[in-house]
Every structure is written in C-alpha cells, then in structure tokens.
Amino acid sequence: MNPEDAKMREPGAGKAADASGRERPMLEVDNISKAFRQNGDAIPALEDVTLRAARGELICLLGPSGCGKSTLLKIVAGFIPPDSGEIRIEGSPITGPSPDRCVVFQEDALFPWLTVAENVAFGLKGRRLAKKALREEVEDFLELVGLASFRAYLPREISGGMKQRAALARVLILRPKTLLMDEPFGALDAQTREDMQALLLGLRERFAHTIVFVTHDVAEALAIGDRVFVMSPRPGRLVLETAIETRHPRERESAETIALARKLRRSLRP
C-alpha cells in the first residue's frame, strides 16, 4: 500500500470528491441527530451526522460499542425516525423500511420456522412472480452464497456463518439499491469472518451495491472499506474520514495497513 493511497481528512472536507462531481450520490445522510429518552432525560445518541455514499461504494462506520453506529443504520433503514435531519436515496427522502435499503442484522434474524430456501424466498413471495421463476431465483441466490445443499435446513440446524450467508441471500434476491450491514460478521470466528468478507467483496463486484457496513473491528474496516468513518462515543459524531484506495485483495499485514490501523485505533480512543 502506498502511503498516498490512504488520505486522512476531516469529515465533510471531502464532500465534493465523494459525489465525484458526476452523479448524485446513492445515499445522502444529512445532519441526522437523535436522542433517546430515559427516565425523563434525553440521552443524545447521534449528533449532526452527515455523510454521502456514491453508487457502488462501500463505506465503513467504525466506532466503539455504544457510539450510535447501529442507531444510525436503523435510521437509514427506516426502522426509527431521526429527531432532525434527512436521508435520501437517489435524491428521494426515505419514509420507512423498504427493500431499497436491506439490512443484514448482527444477530440471526432469519425466520426460525422457515427453511433456508423459504427464508430466501420470503421477500420475493410478496411480489407477483410465477412459481417456477421464484424457485429458480431462489436456487440462483442459494448457489451464489454457497448454500445450495443446505436449502432444506432450518436456521437452528446450520452454523453462524451459514446463517449470515442466508441473511445475505434473502436480501440480495430483492436487488436492493443499498445494503446496510450491522456488524454482520461480528459473532463469527476469525477464519469464517475473513471468508464472509471475501464473499461480500465478490458479491459487490458483481452487483455493484452501495454498502454501509457498521463494525467495531479496525482490521475489518481496513480489509473491505472504500472509505472509513470513525465515530466518537456518546453522542455519536463523525470524527475522522479515511479513503482507502488499495485494490483488493488487500495485504492485511503490510506496514502501511498496520500504520493506518494504528492511526484509526488512536482516533477511536477519546
């Protein structure tokens, strides 16, 4: 990695570059603030968060636990409303959850009474689609994430890594514009996590999704992110933005990566 590849900037300073000047960003997060009420007190969770993600870009939100990064993701997903600010997808403000913005959750959020294949088919079943076409789509996406031979298993019968593969397939099949990933590989062992990161990068190559990836793992952010945003704890604010232009597959143990990791870790400490 060339040191020039990794540029450190203050957040917001790179706005013009993010939009690349050519097209409208896929995702625009504008001045989002959110506080939670607890025993009558307002606990600020997010403060004035603004970021852009270009079409096909993979941005990582890196921060310690409790910094509000998952809250930000839930707001982008439309599960909870912000107190102030606006979120736009291709220029249109969001109003609630939609297959536009599909989430891969941290925990296992598959439907436990459905098989892997039925879980993957769930979203498409709500759309008018011939039975045969639906079955073929499901087969294709099971194949894509390497679960074809586990189609008839129930979620409780497969491993954590396989569950997250199924969770990926069930949203990819809906052709979302953006993928929101909430520490999706956090509970997996190191080897499985690297496999899943490689799978995600391969899928991104193919579908060119815009991806917002929440993680507390510096190495993970450096391995997959096009840009990394560091969030401060309570209230969550963006304190650092780093573009990583190194091509994939990235060398995990190069001197530059290690230097960058050290820098990110330092910025994570208050």
Place this chain on the structure above:
Amino acid sequence: MIRWIVPLLGAALWFMASQTGIVPAYLLPHPFKVAEAGWSYISGASGAGPYAGRFAGDLAASLGRVGAGFALAAALGLPIGILSGRVRMARELLGGTINAARAVPGISWLPLAMVWLGIGTRTTIFLVALAAFFPIYLNAAAGSRNVDPLLLQAGAMMGAGKMRSAFAILLPAAMPHIVTGLRLGLGISWAYLVLGELSGVPDGLGAVIMDARMSGDIEMIVVGVIVIAVVGKTSDALLKLALRACFRSARRMPR
C-alpha cells in the same frame, strides 16, 4: 418406553395393596374388579349391567361439551390475546378485567351459571369455555408480545405489509406460546367438564362418576377416573397432531 414406568409401577402397587388386603376394598377396589366394571361399561351389551353400554353415549356427550367449550375459548382467547399482546390500548382496556375474572376460582361460577343457564349442557359448556379461556388468552398475549422486533423489522424491510406481517411473521413467531396455551386450555377443559357434569346431567363421563357415587359403586368411580385420564391424554395428543398438521411453524418448533 420411560413414560410407561410410573403408570405400570402404580398399577403394580395397587395390585399388591389390594391382593394382600392392606387397603380394604371399600376404599380402593381390586384392580381386576375395576377392569371387569370397565369392560362391562365400555363393551357390555346394554342392560347387562347398571352401566353396560353407556360408554359410547357418555363419551360422545362429553366430547361434544369439551369441544364446544374449548372451541369457544379458543375463538375468543386467541384473537383477544394476540391483540392484547400487540396493542397497548387493548391491553390496558381488557387486561385488568380479565385478570380480576381469572382470580375467581372456576367453581364459584357454578351456582351463578346454574341460575343463568340451568342445569346441564349449557352450564357445562360455559364453565369449560370460561376455564379454558384464561390460559389460551394469557399465552397468546405473552407470545405475541414477546415476538422479537427484529423479525418484524426484517419483514418490513423485505416489503411485507401489515396483513402479511401478522399472518406470516407474528402468528408463526408466537406459535410456541399459542400451542402451550391451547394445550393448557384443553387440559383444564376436562377438569371443568367433570365439574359441570357433576351438577346433574343424565349423560357424560363426569355424570357416570356422580351416578356411581350416588349408588356407592366405587369400582365405577375408579373406572370413570381412569377413562377421563385416558381420554384427556388422547385429546392432548390429537390437539398436538392437529396443530402440527395445520401449521408449519407448529411442526417446526424446537421440541
């Protein structure tokens, strides 16, 4: 196999107690005498003995009462329970009243039910429905209330509307609780069936026990108790089978 050990051991103890005469026959009749009375009750020709040939009619009458009462309880308890679990307004509107009513022992409704509905089938159905309602309602409410919000969020993001969320996510996610509530409700139905039938109806498995008590026929009392145990257990197994046949989520519950 293991499940048969305790009943068989109990039967063996009973046999020994009767055979050796430790327990006199007027307190606990000999198992062979009970078997004889039971055989006559179940398969004897009508008129061959005091209870011969009554079984089919008694069983049909009791099944009808339990079926009607239980169905009524489920038809009210499930929707009201699921609604109370999800909608705060419904919970606050109904929860207190239902819990107060639940605190009243079912048997204290008997005199009132007899005044309102007379002695017989209608009172019995009322008691069964009342008793079965509470476990069905409470478990449906707990089940729908405890559904992981993540599952509903996942459904919403995949484009599921309100109706689909209710039937394709909420209901199957609450199914383990719903099944528990229905099974508890059916179990208690049999208890209240006997209570209702003791109040004086001509037929039914509870009525047989009452008749036998009146005429001091202790063998027949024991036969009645055993028949109700067997029929109750069988109805529970059939309920489980029926739920598994009807609902994928019931079939795939972890056991």
